[in-house]
Amino acid sequence: MRETNEMIQKQLSHRTIREFTEEKIPEEIFQQLMEVGRRTATANGMQASSIIRITDSEIKKEIAKVCNQEYVARAPELLIFIVDLYRNSQIAKEKDAYEESARDMDNFFSSFTDACLMAQNIVNAAESLGLGAVYLGSILNDSEKICEILQLPQLTFPVIGLGIGYPNQEPQLKPRMDMKFRVFENQYNTFNNYLEELKDYDEEMQTYYDLRDANRRVDSFTNQVITKFKNANPKRQEILNTIKKMGFAFHLKDE
């Protein structure tokens, strides 16, 4: 028997929760989750990510509109994780030591990674307490609007939203593709025929019911890939424009 523990078992039974009971998360529990966020590893110790807790129901509704997902407005807790280089650039300015490098992509991606790690650490902690969570990449359907709603200053940028609460649904475990496609040894492995290789997974995926569309099984994985690429959101494709508007510099060779 492989050695395991409660935490790993929880992580292996992860599923996204999109419907929550009315029960509020007790403040001590919520603060504990924030403590987990604060303790998360952070590139160079710079702590250049922040969380905005949305408690105003009107703002929640505005965010849900951008997401185009009504369940966002119903999440008992709604958090937005942000790249936050504003704070550190202000520190540098106050020391009369501002460097343009605060705006560069190295800092941006370090902060972006920090924000993601913070979010996942909080999700793990929340799930360990019997809470459920849903990530909301959909806040980026209109990143400029989110910056406006949250009154984000220069050198910040919204990364991901997170709804948390007590689960009011029991979704199936969503199938994942075989490990051999996701984990490689020493070098990247390509496969000659992905459709052939993924046949069984495609079949397995069609046994999954997405509770957002309860009466229908989901499409095969390989079809989902096509649908995703076909339905690219033009505003999301232009995301770099918002990032630039928020003060970040790309330093592209052909700029």
Ligand SMILES: Cc1cc2nc3c(=O)[nH]c(=O)nc-3n(C[C@H](O)[C@H](O)[C@H](O)COP(=O)(O)O)c2cc1C
């Ligand atoms: C970066 C990211 C963005 C996501 N955005 C959304 C979203 O906007 N709305 C949503 O309902 N679920 C969202 N999800 C949840 C995924 O749809 C979900 O993780 C995936 O379908 C796998 O299902 P599972 O988490 O139940 O295993 C997102 C997940 C990630 C990691």
